[in-house]
Amino acid sequence: MNANQHVLIIGFVWPEPNSSAAGGRMVQLISIFKKQGFEVTFASPAMDSDFMVDLESLGVTKKSIALNCSSFDVFVKKLNPTIVLFDRFMIEEQFGWRVAENCPNALRLLDTEDLHCLRLARQKAFKEKRSFSTDDLLVEDVAKREIASILRCDMSLMIAEYEMELLQTVFKIDSNLLYYLPLLLEPIEDSTIQNLPTFEERNDFVFIGNFLHEPNWNAVQYLKETIWPLIRKQMPEAVLNVYGAYPSQKVVQLNNVKEGFLVKGRAENAQEVVKNARIVLAPLRFGAGIKGKLVEAMQCGTPSITTTIGAESMCGELLWNGFIADDVQVFAAKAVELYQDKTLWLKAQENGFEIIEKRYLISLFKDDFVKHILKIQTHLKQHRLHNFMGSLLQHHTLTSTKYMSRWIEEKNRKGE
The missing domain is CATH 3.40.50.2000 (Glycogen Phosphorylase B;)
Structure with missing residues (x-):
C-alpha cells in the first residue's frame, strides 16, 4: 500500500x-x-x-x-x-x-x-x-x-x-x-459475450460521438452528404441512428426519417445503443488519439467500419474488427457487406475481442x-x-x- x-x-x-x-x-x-x-x-x-x-x-x-x-x-x-x-x-x-x-x-x-x-x-x-x-x-x-x-x-x-x-x-x-x-479496460467475461445480442437480434447502423468534438461533427456531415446515400442505394430500408452528447441545432437539423437518417442526441446508455446495433460507422477524416467509440464497439461485440485515421494506433498488428476504408465507395460497399454477411460479421466481432484482450486490459x-x-x-x-x-x-x-x-x-x- x-x-x-x-x-x-x-x-x-x-x-x-x-x-x-x-x-x-x-x-x-x-x-x-x-x-x-x-x-x-x-x-x-x-x-x-x-x-x-x-x-x-x-x-x-x-x-x-x-x-x-x-x-x-x-x-x-x-x-x-x-x-x-x-x-x-x-x-x-x-x-x-x-x-x-x-x-x-x-x-x-x-x-x-x-x-x-x-x-x-x-x-x-x-x-x-x-x-x-x-x-x-x-x-x-x-x-x-x-x-x-x-x-x-x-x-x-x-x-x-x-x-x-x-x-x-x-x-x-x-x-x-x-x-x-x-x-x-477490464476483461470481457465469457458470460458477457454469451449474453450479447446475436447477429439476428441486432438491427441498423449507428454512429456515436460527443458533438463538441469537431471530428465527430465532420464525420456526421460526411455520412449524411456522401456515404449514407451510397449505402441506402444498396439497402433502401437501411437505418442509421446518430447518437452523441451536446448536439447543436445544426446536428438536429440533419434528422430525416424518409432517408433513414435519425438524429437521436445523447444516449441514456451508450453501451446498450451500440450493443443492439449491427454495425458502427465512424468515417473520421481528421483527429488524433484512441477513438473511444471504436473501443466501445469492440466491447459491445459490434463490428465497425472506419478510416485509417479512425483506426490509427488502435490494433497494432492485429486484424481490425470490421473494415478500414478511406474511399467512400469502398466504405459504403464494406458496410453493406458486413451488415449482410453473418460469417464475416462473427469473425470481425472476434477480432474486436482479441484487440481488447491483447492491447487494452488494465x-x-x-x-x-x-x-x-x-x-x-x-x-x-x-x-x-x-x-x-x-x-x-x-x-x-x-x-x-x-x-x-x-x-x-x-x-x-x-x-x-
Whole structure:
C-alpha cells in the first residue's frame, strides 16, 4: 500500500465517462491510483455539469478552484500532494507554474488525452483540401504550447503509439519523458459475450460521438452528404441512428426519417445503443488519439467500419474488427457487406475481442505504470537534471506566465 501518496488531479472539466472517452479515461486513472491506496483529490475550475461522475462515490475529494487566483497557491501548499496530474496541456499552462513554485517536490504528470496539435494540424489540412504533412506540426501554434507543456512535466501519458513516435522524431522529445498508457479496460467475461445480442437480434447502423468534438461533427456531415446515400442505394430500408452528447441545432437539423437518417442526441446508455446495433460507422477524416467509440464497439461485440485515421494506433498488428476504408465507395460497399454477411460479421466481432484482450486490459499496464511513477519519484532530482529544456522552459514560464497571471488577478481584484 502507498497510503503516504496523495495525488492531486487538476481537471480541464469534471469527468463525464458517459459523454466522452476522455471522461472514461480519467475515471480509469483514478481507479488505478485508488487501488494502490493513494489518496486522490480532483480539482477543476469548470462549472459542475449534470452528467459529471460522482467523485465522492469513487472515494475522491472534490475541490472547485479558480483560474488566475492565488487562492490556488494556498490550497495546493496546504494539500502538499506528492503527485500532480494535469488533465491536458491547457491546465498545465494555467496551474503548472503554481504547482512548481508551491510544491517543488511533487511529481508533475501530464495526461495529453490526444495530441491536440496533431488533431488541429490535420483539421486545418483537411479544411484547406490538402494532404497532412508532419511539417504542418512545426508551424502549428498549439504545438509550441503543447510541446512546452510536455517538456515542463516530469512525464507525459500518451494514449497512442503513433503520437509517441511523432514526439520523438518530429519534436525530438526524450523518450524518458513519455509513457504509453492507452485506454484501460477490464476483461470481457465469457458470460458477457454469451449474453450479447446475436447477429439476428441486432438491427441498423449507428454512429456515436460527443458533438463538441469537431471530428465527430465532420464525420456526421460526411455520412449524411456522401456515404449514407451510397449505402441506402444498396439497402433502401437501411437505418442509421446518430447518437452523441451536446448536439447543436445544426446536428438536429440533419434528422430525416424518409432517408433513414435519425438524429437521436445523447444516449441514456451508450453501451446498450451500440450493443443492439449491427454495425458502427465512424468515417473520421481528421483527429488524433484512441477513438473511444471504436473501443466501445469492440466491447459491445459490434463490428465497425472506419478510416485509417479512425483506426490509427488502435490494433497494432492485429486484424481490425470490421473494415478500414478511406474511399467512400469502398466504405459504403464494406458496410453493406458486413451488415449482410453473418460469417464475416462473427469473425470481425472476434477480432474486436482479441484487440481488447491483447492491447487494452488494465492488467497489462497498471503495475508497470505505478512502478514507473515510484521510480521517477525516487530519482526526481536526477530525472529533472537530464531534462534541461524542461528546466529552461520552467524558468521562463515562471517569469512570464506567472506575471501575466498575477496581472490578470490584480485586474480582476480592481474590477476593471
